[in-house]
Amino acid sequence: MKMLAKPLLSVVIPTYNYAAVLPRAVESVLTQLAEASAELLVVDDGSTDDTRQALDGLLAAHPGRFRIVHKSNGGAASARNVGLRETTGDYLLFLDADDELVAGALAALSEHLLAQPQARLVIGGHFSISPDGQRRQHVPAALPEQPLQRLRAYLLGKRLALSNGACAMHREVFTRGDYPEAFRSAEDIPVFAQALANYPCTLLAQPLALIHKHDDSLRHQFSHAKAGGLALVDEVFASQRLDVRFQVLKPEFYVQRSLSLFRSAYLAGDVAAAKEYFRAALKQDPCVLLKGTYVRKALRLWLGLRA
Known part of the structure; x- marks a missing residue:
């Protein structure tokens, strides 16, 4: 796909102390940039492990292919908001540093968005990877037409699952509010909710991301x-x-x-x-x-x- 002066997609990877797995996430995006009009930004949220060294190594291996912003620690919401301000694409995809994109995800997203330019939220599927390596596929099956029913399905019915890395949102969505930085958990719920309630939404019925589950305490x-x-x-x-x-x-x-x-x-x-x-x-x-x-x-x- 021919690259545009302004990318269609901006992929943002917020990271905090994920040096061990961050290269996997970054490289899963870099291998796809040539297939889509996309850019990649990594936001280091004040990591105290070897994240800086890992990023330096990635930059050396892929010069000019992506950008990095280092900031003091403020949480995932803060890092995503920096990514929102520091990128230029019409649509944003936020990929957690311990996850990865499925091969061909950016090309599939780009094709979908060019075919349905009215979409302000694209909901894709994902694979969940358990700690023992078992893989389960989750693909969205239906999307209620009415905004109130969409919101109900997401917030209350749990019939509509949205995952970072498997969704793309237009910048217009964030004019109502960005990620609330006072929260260090569930900070994506307010943003997904406002997108579902107020903007045209579409489904992309294929997995876009590999979501790795952890045995956190x-x-x-x-x-x-x-x-x-x-x-x-x-x-x-x-x-x-x-x-x-x-x-x-x-x-x-x-x-x-x-x-x-x-x-x-x-x-x-x-x-x-x-x-x-x-x-x-x-x-x-x-x-x-x-x-x-x-x-x-x-x-x-x-x-x-x-x-």
Whole structure:
């Protein structure tokens, strides 16, 4: 494909202390740049491992093929926002540093976007790779036509899964709000939500990325989720992101978020936080008492059977 002065696609790889696997992600993109009108930017979010050396080695091996921005640590949202400001493509694809693009992904995305230029969010599929190497394919099967139903399917029904690395978003999406930097977990939900609710969306029914799963500790995962807590609900439903048409979903999302945090706190052994989140869900919707799995866990907590 002939390269344009302004690329169609900007691939941004935010990275923090992923020196061991970062070359895999970078090279999975570099091998495809000639097939599409695309650029690559790596944003080093203040890494303290050998990331700088790894990037220097990649630059030496691929001179002039990609750019790097080094910044102080601010989290994934901060790094993605730097990528948003420092790139020029009409569409952005954010690839996590421990993942990789499937061969031919950029060419397939470019072809899709040229055929459907109205799209502001393209939802592709992915392969999930478990720690033992098992691979599962996830391909989007259906996309509700109405914005409210799309949003419901994503936030509440879990029938619409979006993954970084397997989606491309037009810059126009970010005029409503960029990635909220106060959150170190689930920071992509507000952006995906505003894209689904307010802009034309299309499906690309093939895998675009390899998403590598990790055995991160439950306590480590929960510490980030707890820091954002229920404030994420207000961020998702902020008026500039989702107008009055979509606010009807907020109470149910609040309950779902509360129960999700309850479950994470329970598994991490944070009894006080688990009780707090269960109370929040119950106060919002007494029907939570009909959710047997959650109620059984809550009873164990209040009976002192879970330390």
